[in-house]
Amino acid sequence: xxxxxxxxxxxxxxxxxxxxxxxxxxxxxxxxxxxxxxxxxxxxxxxxxxxxxxxxxxxxxxxxxxxxxxxxxxxxxxxxxxxxxxxxxxxxxxxxxxxxxxxxxxxxxxxxxxxxxxxxxxxxxxxxxxxxxxxxxxxxxxxxxxxxxxxxxxxxxxxxxxxxxxxxxxxxxxxxxxxxxxxxxxxxxxxxxxxxxxxxxxxxxxxxxxxxxxxxxxxxxxxxxxxxxxxxxxxxxxxxxxxxxxxxxxxxxxxxxxxxxxxxxxx
Amino acid sequence: xxxxxxxxxxxxxxxxxxxxxxxxxxxxxxxxxxxxxxxxxxxxxxxxxxxxxxxxxxxxxxxxxxxxxxxxxxxxxxxxxxxxxxxxxxxxxxxxxxxxxxxxxxxxxxxxxxxxxxxxxxxxxxxxxxxxxxxxxxxxxxxxxxxxxxxxxxxxxxxxxxxxxxxxxxxxxxxxxxxxxxxxxxxxxxxxxxxxxxxxxxxxxxxxxxxxxxxxxxxxxxxxxxxxxxxxxxxxxxxxxxxxxxxxxxxxxxxxxxxxxxx
Numbered sequence: 001x002x003x004x005x006x007x008x009x010x011x012x013x014x015x016x017x018x019x020x021x022x023x024x025x026x027x028x029x030x031x032x033x034x035x036x037x038x039x040x041x042x043x044x045x046x047x048x049x050x051x052x053x054x055x056x057x058x059x060x061x062x063x064x065x066x067x068x069x070x071x072x073x074x075x076x077x078x079x080x081x082x083x084x085x086x087x088x089x090x091x092x093x094x095x096x097x098x099x100x101x102x103x104x105x106x107x108x109x110x111x112x113x114x115x116x117x118x119x120x121x122x123x124x125x126x127x128x129x130x131x132x133x134x135x136x137x138x139x140x141x142x143x144x145x146x147x148x149x150x151x152x153x154x155x156x157x158x159x160x161x162x163x164x165x166x167x168x169x170x171x172x173x174x175x176x177x178x179x180x181x182x183x184x185x186x187x188x189x190x191x192x193x194x195x196x197x198x199x200x201x202x203x204x205x206x207x208x209x210x211x212x213x214x215x216x217x218x219x220x221x222x223x224x225x226x227x228x229x230x231x232x233x234x235x236x237x238x239x240x241x242x243x244x245x246x247x248x249x250x251x252x253x254x255x256x257x258x259x260x261x262x263x264x265x266x267x
Numbered sequence: 268x269x270x271x272x273x274x275x276x277x278x279x280x281x282x283x284x285x286x287x288x289x290x291x292x293x294x295x296x297x298x299x300x301x302x303x304x305x306x307x308x309x310x311x312x313x314x315x316x317x318x319x320x321x322x323x324x325x326x327x328x329x330x331x332x333x334x335x336x337x338x339x340x341x342x343x344x345x346x347x348x349x350x351x352x353x354x355x356x357x358x359x360x361x362x363x364x365x366x367x368x369x370x371x372x373x374x375x376x377x378x379x380x381x382x383x384x385x386x387x388x389x390x391x392x393x394x395x396x397x398x399x400x401x402x403x404x405x406x407x408x409x410x411x412x413x414x415x416x417x418x419x420x421x422x423x424x425x426x427x428x429x430x431x432x433x434x435x436x437x438x439x440x441x442x443x444x445x446x447x448x449x450x451x452x453x454x455x456x457x458x459x460x461x462x463x464x465x466x467x468x469x470x471x472x473x474x475x476x477x478x479x480x481x482x483x484x485x486x487x488x489x490x491x492x493x494x495x496x497x498x499x500x501x502x503x504x505x506x507x508x509x510x511x512x513x514x515x516x517x518x519x520x521x522x523x524x525x526x527x528x529x530x
Contacts (some may be wrong), residue, residue, distance in 0.1 A: 001366060001368070001369065003355070004363055006355055006357060006361055006364075007355065008364070009361075010355055010357055012358060073356070075353070076353055076356075077353050077354055079320055079350040079351055079353070080350065080351050080352060080353045080356070082319060082320055082356040083318055083319075083320065083348075083351035084354060084369060086318070086319055086335065086338050086339060086341060086344075087318070087338075087341050087342065087344045087345065088340075088342055088366075088369035089338075089340055089368075089369050089370070089371060090369050091339070096298075111269070173378060212437070221382055252309070255374060257322075258315070258319075258320035258321070258350075
């Protein structure tokens with residue numbers, strides 16, 4: 001038994017999600033296109049690299065916002081889930097599959113509208129047609145990104161619900177976002193070693209998004225040389241992380257504790 | 268084997284000076300029990316613990332012999348606690364559809380009941396947009412729908428208007444299910460023919476008695492030889508007796524007030 005359809009409907013019809021995960025992110029894309037772009041260029045390849053880097057980081061942020069927002073809903077539904085797993089046909093696997101499936105669809109939708117916004121704004125700024133090289137690949141990476149971020153956010157929020165208490169919710173909710181900003185930008189501005197990029201799910205996703213948009217592999221600096229990242233390793237990296245976090249989520253979901261929302265108040 | 272069996276149930280909340288439940292024993296097998304007690308006596312904690320939403324510090328709960336800690340897929344048990352229906356933020360119509368699927372029932376049954384209770388209009392609203400009384404009666408109707416075998420009702424009449432209370436009492440009297448109903452409203456118990464009655468005070472169970480005997484029950488300070496039950500409280504020892512005693516149970520606005528008046 002799963003609730004994939006109602007959860008997907010609830011996400012797609014959620015105006016707040018669209019505002020923060022799309023409109024707010026589109027604002028930052030505008031900053032990238034029109035405010036911070038003065039030193040870019042010359043040449044098409046430099047513009048594509050700049051545009052794609054912005055797109056990859058913004059999609060990471062958008063997906064992490066989506067995941068944190070959805071996972072936080074678990075704090076409102078902890079009693080409902082603890083009850084439903086005992087006294088209904090709902091199983092932890094069915095529930096997890098439902099929210100992961102819903103967020104994968106929502107993540108793909110967000111990724112594509114952000115793609116349109118990126119192509120429109122950066123294309124307009126640089127007067128170039130900046131269409132993605134591999135739309136199908138981007139769709140696959142966005143779906144995978146939605147699943148990864150949901151598994152991460154659900155694991156974190158369930159650790160809070162089951163062990164730490166709801167007072168920690170406000171603080172742990174920032175972690176996926178902070179990690180996305182830090183690691184996404186680190187790949188752009190620092191010479192990260194390739195082993196670090198392969199091992200970091202945030203950088204795996206950013207690199208795959210880059211490759212899907214630009215059509216060329218993302219690179220890391222190695223001394224004076226630039227080394228192309230292998231997409232197969234990036235996919236394996238993100239799949240392993242998603243599997244580990246997904247399994248953790250299921251274990252924690254089976255033990256979910258009923259909590260009263262008032263517990264989450266700081267004062 | 269009893270549908271619901273509870274033994275030695277004890278709950279201690281962190282930072283509370285006294286346990287919320289103290290050694291509750293309870294068994295339901297094709298019967299109905301009304302639990303009467305004042306606010307804070309432990310009635311809601313009992314329902315939440317029986318449903319596995321509160322972890323007991325001692326004792327156990329079993330449904331058809333299966334421990335509540337490990338049970339899954341038992342669609343025959345239901346409750347009116349609003350918190351268990353907050354699975355998703357969608358209008359009540361969608362929630363009805365979802366709960367029906369999860370319980371293996373037909374959403375039309377609950378939609379018809381809501382209309383019968385003149386609540387058709389709530390279908391387009393979300394749970395948090397309903398008034399307190401509407402939330403309560405909607406939870407009550409969720410609990411009794413989709414063919415439950417055991418229904419746990421926590422204060423089902425709180426904030427519910429008189430006409431819907433009457434209709435709901437009629438509905439649960441006709442329901443073919445075991446019932447445990449918590450209330451602090453003594454005047455409704457007269458309508459529950461054939462039910463058992465338990466009094467709850469400071470987390471302890473007293474009884475069971477016949478609900479029809481409520482008018483004949485008295486509370487007396489101290490231990491009486493003819494006591495039906497004796498309870499040790501923080502205010503002293505009290506006996507429940509039939510037909511004579513210090514104060515009739517029915518005369519009190521609450522069990523707490525009654526005990527305090529005798530202490």
